[in-house]
Amino acid sequence: MSDQPDKPFLQIVVCASGVAADVGKLITAAHERHWDVGVIATPQGLGFLDAEAVEAQTGRPIRSAWRSPGEPRPTRPADAIAVAPASFNTVNKWAAGISDNLALGVLCEAPAMGIPVAVLPYLNSAQAAHPAYRQSLERLREMGVLIGSYEPHRPKAGGGADRYRWEEALELLAPKLSAPA
Numbered sequence: 001m002s003d004q005p006d007k008p009f010l011q012i013v014v015c016a017s018g019v020a021a022d023v024g025k026l027i028t029a030a031h032e033r034h035w036d037v038g039v040i041a042t043p044q045g046l047g048f049l050d051a052e053a054v055e056a057q058t059g060r061p062i063r064s065a066w067r068s069p070g071e072p073r074p075t076r077p078a079d080a081i082a083v084a085p086a087s088f089n090t091v092n093k094w095a096a097g098i099s100d101n102l103a104l105g106v107l108c109e110a111p112a113m114g115i116p117v118a119v120l121p122y123l124n125s126a127q128a129a130h131p132a133y134r135q136s137l138e139r140l141r142e143m144g145v146l147i148g149s150y151e152p153h154r155p156k157a158g159g160g161a162d163r164y165r166w167e168e169a170l171e172l173l174a175p176k177l178s179a180p181a
């Protein structure tokens with residue numbers, strides 16, 4: 001499948017968090033709301049998902065590495081970005097302005113380019129208790145990033161995949177967009 005220019009383009013950024021294998025749920029929800037969808041995975045995140053299934057669903061290759069200088073841009077510009085699941089690591093690096101992989105490069109630039117971004121962290125309460133994490137969320141909020149409501153699960157307790165609301169990303173983005181809900 002190639003670009004569908006009649007539809008807005010949602011770029012999903014997937015990190016190496018426990019629920020990443022279920023990102024198909026967000027892709028399905030976005031397709032139902034008439035988004036054209038692409039996926040960027042962090043280099044670690046690539047190992048957490050079924051790349052073949054995601055590519056079959058989106059009709060596009062997953063992107064994870066930078067293009068080479070001189071290569072054409074491989075996708076159309078995003079109309080919105082959903083970071084789901086977002087890891088502790090990527091949230092902190094993003095807020096600190098670290099751009100050492102493609103996903104972070106896109107995320108560090110997006111707010112200043114006027115692209116609406118929603119982030120749904122998935123992490124445990126020990127990670128969330130780190131003071132850097134609270135400051136990172138504060139900084140992302142100041143940048144205009146929309147933050148999901150997932151309450152971190154207890155460490156080593158099996159996670160909270162059943163209460164991770166993928167569609168919250170679309171609900172957060174909807175008021176920022178004139179097109180789909």
Ligand SMILES: Cc1cc2nc3c(=O)[nH]c(=O)nc-3n(C[C@H](O)[C@H](O)[C@H](O)COP(=O)(O)O)c2cc1C
Binds near residue numbers: 127
């Ligand atoms: C099985 C497994 C599950 C993990 N789950 C999470 C998680 O749910 N949330 C999180 O923030 N980190 C989790 N981690 C740690 C991240 O994978 C690690 O911090 C990684 O460097 C994040 O990379 P990224 O932010 O570039 O995607 C997990 C690691 C493993 C091995």
